[in-house]
Amino acid sequence: MSDCITIKSKTTLYIGRVKEIIDKVLPKGRVVVIIDANIDRLYPDLVHRYDHIIIGGGEANKCLSSVAAIYDKLMAKSADRSTFILGIGGGIVTDIVGFVAATYMRGLDFGFISTTLLGQVDASIGGKNGVNVADYKNMVGTIVQPRFVISDVEMLRTLPLRELRAGMAEVVKSAIVGDAELFSYLEGCADDATLYHHTELMQNIVMRSVAVKLAIVEEDEREGGKRRLLNLGHTLGHAIEKSTHAVNHGEAVAMGLSLIARASAKCGMLSVGDAQRIDRLLERLGFELTPPVSMPEMLRAVRHDKKKQDNILRVVMPEGIGRCVVREMPFDEFEQMF
Numbered sequence: 181m182s183d184c185i186t187i188k189s190k191t192t193l194y195i196g197r198v199k200e201i202i203d204k205v206l207p208k209g210r211v212v213v214i215i216d217a218n219i220d221r222l223y224p225d226l227v228h229r230y231d232h233i234i235i236g237g238g239e240a241n242k243c244l245s246s247v248a249a250i251y252d253k254l255m256a257k258s259a260d261r262s263t264f265i266l267g268i269g270g271g272i273v274t275d276i277v278g279f280v281a282a283t284y285m286r287g288l289d290f291g292f293i294s295t296t297l298l299g300q301v302d303a304s305i306g307g308k309n310g311v312n313v314a315d316y317k318n319m320v321g322t323i324v325q326p327r328f329v330i331s332d333v334e335m336l337r338t339l340p341l342r343e344l345r346a347g348m349a350e351v352v353k354s355a356i357v358g359d360a361e362l363f364s365y366l367e368g369c370a371d372d373a374t375l376y377h378h379t380e381l382m383q384n385i386v387m388r389s390v391a392v393k394l395a396i397v398e399e400d401e402r403e404g405g406k407r408r409l410l411n412l413g414h415t416l417g418h419a420i421e422k423s424t425h426a427v428n429h430g431e432a433v434a435m436g437l438s439l440i441a442r443a444s445a446k447c448g449m450l451s452v453g454d455a456q457r458i459d460r461l462l463e464r465l466g467f468e469l470t471p472p473v474s475m476p477e478m479l480r481a482v483r484h485d486k487k488k489q490d491n492i493l494r495v496v497m498p499e500g501i502g503r504c505v506v507r508e509m510p511f512d513e514f515e516q517m518f
């Protein structure tokens with residue numbers, strides 16, 4: 181029916197057409213579907229077959245009050261320990277739904293249909309779920325693996341191009357972290373607009389990106405060591421995101437990837453040729469690489485980053501395409517790289 185991989189012996193990831201997969205993987209009992217308004221509007225045939233709850237979209241709704249509102253609705257529907265929760269949506273929906281399912285009545289079985297590229301290559305994979313508290317992202321959450329994740333790349337066709345690109349930044353990141361062949365493959369692909377409509381190419385891209393994340397997450401579920409590699413480009417990416425609303429997460433990560441690749445080249449860790457390949461690929465995919473905020477502003481934001489512990493930053497640096505290391509350095513040393 182599709183390509184599938186088993187993750188941590190708990191989650192089965194299906195990359196294929198949702199209509200051909202869903203009935204075969206859902207348990208027989210009661211199912212409650214949780215979606216946002218866009219999914220409800222775009223995919224009524226998929227959603228309206230089930231009892232469903234619509235939640236607010238956007239980062240501002242990824243919060244404890246949304247979680248509490250879903251608990252109330254589940255109670256009103258008399259959802260019990262035998263109820264299966266199915267989240268259909270992007271990273272916002274799957275982060276909220278995973279957390280709700282992991283905590284309601286001490287945990288219900290759940291699965292995802294991941295509908296954004298970012299969700300398919302990143303947010304739905306790895307079992308981390310959670311919500312923001314005040315200004316802090318993902319402050320409260322759980323690490324519980326869903327029973328399955330279905331990624332149907334044809335659902336990405338209804339996604340705005342800017343959202344697709346946001347996911348593509350994570351794909352490029354995965355390639356630099358651990359898959360040189362994926363990077364070359366992306367370099368060889370046609371321009372992005374046609375790429376996103378090509379089912380087989382996109383399935384391959386999703387599968388390979390997921391494989392990079394899984395190879396790391398399966399070893400380090402809790403971000404103690406290796407999992408940090410997945411933060412490539414995110415130190416400055418987050419700083420850019422914090423400093424301006426002009427760019428989305430993926431656009432900021434693309435800028436962060438370019439900046440850290442250039443810094444690695446400056447330190448002699450990465451060849452200048454590889455740093456240029458990274459810039460060229462990102463530009464071809466439509467990313468603007470000049471940040472809309474100044475370097476001092478970005479560095480100020482890095483200083484305040486919650487992940488900074490004891491003034492030591494753990495910075496992921498590329499040594500080659502497909503090969504990265506985590507370097508521990510004081511903030512001053514980081515500053516001097518730029």
Ligand SMILES: NC(=O)c1ccc[n+]([C@@H]2O[C@H](COP(=O)([O-])OP(=O)(O)OC[C@H]3O[C@@H](n4cnc5c(N)ncnc54)[C@H](O)[C@@H]3O)[C@@H](O)[C@H]2O)c1
Nearest residue numbers: 218237270271272273295296298299302303308335338339
């Ligand atoms: N848990 C993790 O490991 C992890 C990893 C990375 C990111 N995240 C989280 O993911 C979130 C971002 O996820 P996202 O980028 O998927 O954003 P999102 O869930 O907000 O989706 C983006 C937009 O696209 C819409 N949408 C979703 N699927 C669609 C489709 N098929 N067609 C048309 N529109 C569609 C949504 O309604 C939304 O408006 C962030 O909160 C981030 O923290 C979590």
